[in-house]
Amino acid sequence: MRKQFLYLLPIMAITMACSSHPDEAFRSMYHHTPPAKWMNDPNGMFYQNGVWHLYYQHNPFGTTWGPMHWAHATSTDLLTWEEQSIVLYPDSLGTIFSGSAVIDTDNTAGFGKGAIIAIYTQSEVCGQNQSIAYSLDGGYTFTPYEANPVLKGDVPDFRDPKVSRDGDHWLMTLACGQEIRFFRSADLKQWTYLSSFGEGYGNHNGVWECPELIKMGDRFVLLVSINPGGPFGGSATQYFVGDWDGTHFTCMDKPETQKWLDYGKDNYSTFTFHNAPEHRLVAIGWMSNWQYAQQLPTKAFRSQNTIARDLSLYQDDHGDYRIASMPSKETLSVRGRETKHLPATAVVDIEINGNQDACLTLSNDQGEKLIMTFDARQQTFSMDRTAAGDCSFSQDFAATTTAPIFVAHETHHITLFIDRCSIEVFGTNGEWTMTNLVFPSKPYNRLDAQGGKVTIYTCQIND
Numbered sequence: 001m002r003k004q005f006l007y008l009l010p011i012m013a014i015t016m017a018c019s020s021h022p023d024e025a026f027r028s029m030y031h032h033t034p035p036a037k038w039m040n041d042p043n044g045m046f047y048q049n050g051v052w053h054l055y056y057q058h059n060p061f062g063t064t065w066g067p068m069h070w071a072h073a074t075s076t077d078l079l080t081w082e083e084q085s086i087v088l089y090p091d092s093l094g095t096i097f098s099g100s101a102v103i104d105t106d107n108t109a110g111f112g113k114g115a116i117i118a119i120y121t122q123s124e125v126c127g128q129n130q131s132i133a134y135s136l137d138g139g140y141t142f143t144p145y146e147a148n149p150v151l152k153g154d155v156p157d158f159r160d161p162k163v164s165r166d167g168d169h170w171l172m173t174l175a176c177g178q179e180i181r182f183f184r185s186a187d188l189k190q191w192t193y194l195s196s197f198g199e200g201y202g203n204h205n206g207v208w209e210c211p212e213l214i215k216m217g218d219r220f221v222l223l224v225s226i227n228p229g230g231p232f233g234g235s236a237t238q239y240f241v242g243d244w245d246g247t248h249f250t251c252m253d254k255p256e257t258q259k260w261l262d263y264g265k266d267n268y269s270t271f272t273f274h275n276a277p278e279h280r281l282v283a284i285g286w287m288s289n290w291q292y293a294q295q296l297p298t299k300a301f302r303s304q305n306t307i308a309r310d311l312s313l314y315q316d317d318h319g320d321y322r323i324a325s326m327p328s329k330e331t332l333s334v335r336g337r338e339t340k341h342l343p344a345t346a347v348v349d350i351e352i353n354g355n356q357d358a359c360l361t362l363s364n365d366q367g368e369k370l371i372m373t374f375d376a377r378q379q380t381f382s383m384d385r386t387a388a389g390d391c392s393f394s395q396d397f398a399a400t401t402t403a404p405i406f407v408a409h410e411t412h413h414i415t416l417f418i419d420r421c422s423i424e425v426f427g428t429n430g431e432w433t434m435t436n437l438v439f440p441s442k443p444y445n446r447l448d449a450q451g452g453k454v455t456i457y458t459c460q461i462n463d
């Protein structure tokens with residue numbers, strides 16, 4: 001008996017030390033985080049039989065970027081995630097960079113009816129090529145195709161294939177330097193070049209990455225992540241609205257137009273889920289920025305993903321098409337009881353008069369403050385995180401970000417999703433969004449609003 005007790009003691013001590021580890025104070029409650037080590041882009045997301053599959057760029061050996069693998073997590077509610085085994089490991093063709101996955105319902109690739117096919121970049125010293133792997137157990141284990149790679153690079157940055165069905169064939173969008181190339185295939189193995197888009201359009205102050213062509217209503221939208229070059233420094237996701245004729249993408253906007261998916265510093269490499277229910281466009285982005293992602297003040301794990309958002313297209317007050325991002329309906333169920341006091345994690349609904357300035361301040365007992373202002377004359381919403389918590393780890397972290405408001409409203413309905421180290425702001429109807437990380441030394445426990453009607457909800461997920 002005594003012997004058994006002594007044996008258990010060290011295990012208990014380790015468990016207690018882990019749960020009180022300071023890192024865990026920043027472990028998001030309802031966002032996906034890797035259990036340990038490094039994460040960047042979400043990859044290969046698909047939905048099947050009630051399960052959302054999320055793969056992600058992962059270095060299992062450390063908390064900074066390194067030899068990349070595809071790790072895997074699943075969810076049935078888009079709020080809680082179950083970690084699965086790593087599915088793709090570096091091999092003689094290179095490490096495993098970003099990419100996508102599709103369900104091969106008609107067995108076009110010949111690996112089996114309904115096989116899940118992952119299409120991803122393999123990066124090696126001499127360049128970047130595209131490979132595929134197949135899964136016959138619904139995405140839990142994958143076998144790389146023996147004749148990889150299926151598409152060889154001819155420029156140094158040649159990566160991040162996003163594949164979708166386009167009529168009777170597969171379509172791939174691929175980032176190649178500072179343009180996006182389109183390829184088609186009947187079997188996911190042989191790819192034929194169709195066209196390129198990008199020269200002279202949008203922002204070119206960085207490398208183009210993680211593209212996706214999405215049909216939204218009767219238009220097509222091309223998402224392109226860029227790093228650096230974002231409106232507030234570092235990484236951000238721009239997009240182009242236009243048409244797709246099966247071969248070429250034509251942008252409707254003037255070449256110099258820059259449209260951004262998010263007006264914060266921390267929403268990058270956004271992709272949508274393949275096969276989402278009801279033809280919804282459900283997207284998740286990496287909630288970080290390459291400027292400081294590897295210096296964030298957590299040590300056991302690094303990075304988190306945004307909450308899931310449903311994308312759609314709307315016309316602003318000038319008739320311009322823009323993307324609206326709404327919190328996916330599943331994520332709204334995190335709203336619990338209405339409360340007067342701000343819990344560490346919360347969802348906050350705010351109504352502000354469209355003709356009057358407003359100021360919202362989140363603060364804690366340490367005097368740390370995150371200040372949000374609505375400027376009625378300029379019609380902008382800003383977030384200042386310079387005094388919101390720890391900014392010391394990178395000179396690029398302290399910042400104020402500003403969203404232009406594209407549609408005038410009598411009353412703006414704004415929703416804040418507050419988690420332990422992030423704030424996601426959704427403007428009226430998702431017409432603009434702002435995603436920013438914050439590292440307060442104690443959770444915010446006050447919300448002061450000047451000029452706003454505020455409803456605070458607790459989060460149902462237990463902390």
Ligand code: FRU
Pocket residue numbers: 040041057068097098099121159160209210269
């Ligand atoms: C974007 C990115 C991708 C690449 C991956 C490597 O964050 O640079 O272009 O595939 O990360 O981890």
